[in-house]
Amino acid sequence: MAELPVPAVTARERLRRLPRPSLLAVSAGILLLLVVLVLAAPLVARYDPNEQDPAIAFAGSSWAHWFGTDDLGRDLFARVLYGGRLTLLIAGGAVVVAFLLGTAWGFLAALRRGIVDELLMRSADALMAIPQLLFALVCISAFGASTLNLALVIGVLLAPTTARMARTVALQEMNRDYYAAAVAYGARRRRLLLAELLPNTVSLLAVQAAINAASAMILEASLSFVGLGIQPPDASWGTLLKEGYQFLYQRWEYAIFPALAILLTIWMLNVVADQLGARSNRGRA
């Protein structure tokens, strides 16, 4: 008697039918996890990031030291976690500065049009033609490499791109009926800006913020890499990468861990920006 074959695909089929999390949810989730890990560094790391122990310099990965140790025997896992705090602090600060400055710049250009618009946007173009890293290098070497200065300088450098984006989305919104209605009933400029334009453009500005965060991390890492970032013994991911780079032939893993941290964060930020952008475009179509 031939038995009916038991469908072998059930497990696979069940897996396939599970609700799939969106790419946006996954990438945002990973980012959130990274932020939580970094913020909870004192709870997660078992060592002081600056505590030296020359006896175990350049130790490989082990249960005691997950990422091994550096040239001075400091725990690399703790250093990467604590380094993330500085990196995220600088990137976050820069994003806020770029948002405030860039949105004001772009919205003003969109509202005023004419010669003001022309001047504001041409100056943004000129600023964007200058290699950001060189500009940042000069400013930081003049003002000094404190966390605040780094966030400010990087934020100012990202403002022109943000201004371009803000102007474009503002002009799109100003063509819509609700905006015309607001103008028609005599809304003041302040109301137009804060109550009409800002809430309606915020999703697209969020896309720009994610892109800015990624750029800010690259700039911070670049500055630290040439020695103009966070100064030792404290270290951001960029500083750690620079230190690791100096010991590439002693222990190449030293450079890999901060590099992977930078890479993963930027990657996830890019994916979030992409997905958010696609979503708000679909919402508009």
Next chain:
Amino acid sequence: MSRYVIIRVATSLLLLVATSVIVFAVLRALPGDPVITRLGSTQGVSQETIDRLREQLGLDRSVVAQYFDWVGGLLHGDFGSSYFSQFSVSALVGQRIGTTLELTIASVALAVALAVPTAVVAALRPGGWVDRLVSAVSSLGMAFPPFVAAIFLLIVFSVQLGWLPARGWVPLDEDVGENLRHLVLPSAALAAVASPLIVRYLRAELIEALKQPYVRTAEGKGATRGRVVLHHALRNALLPALTSVGLIFGYTLGGAVLVEYVFGLPGLGSLAVESALRRDYAVLQTVTLLLCAGFILTTLVVDLASRWLDPRLRTVSADG
């Protein structure tokens, strides 16, 4: 057409002037006196020496006069002299511009060579597994800052395998083979980041092109799939994608700054970093302006070339 060319060239020139003003103004506005930096400290140095040096470097004149000195000199091919070494800026730039040019051209060529076949394969079946793999890999590639890519390549090819040199440079006219050996990793680092951008753009253009009626016509005439894709669709998709190459040139030029630094290449980028660290503004302002000019010029050339090559763009208004 000619009106467009004139307007486009004029805006580029204006942009370059604006850039030069900004670069100059920022360097002067920053705290820190190059004369004092050069002399080490003011202690033990007489005011007279400081004044003499300041006069020698033209720093005693008004800021506006200094700006016109600088720009006037540039127009006559006189780039001034470094505040620190006794070299003229032209000599320093001359020694190094070749490396940067070679690196940038090699990187963009490599990026295009990698990107075009990849984009074609991905666009053949949008949503297929190849396409999704390409999307995933290029999304990761775009996340690499070029100098981080450089470090990964260094670890694999210099530290682990020992195939390629980790640092240094041999000029092209000294030894072609050695020159190429030193060029591989830096240009691969830049191309690894630039080619995903091209893939992304070209893939979208190709998918769009493959939907066009002329593709169906070609298929109807019995053209093979390969001929339809390569001869009809790719040619039409490459032109719009050309605009992205201008952007990528700029991006590569910016990325080259740190990549040169990582590999110890004697290029404009590493010269800029060194002068920024030393506050040698005479060198820095000129190198920065040269890099900006390179970027502005490429964008201009790409814009004009794609208009010339692609008649479809000519119907668009001049400022569009």
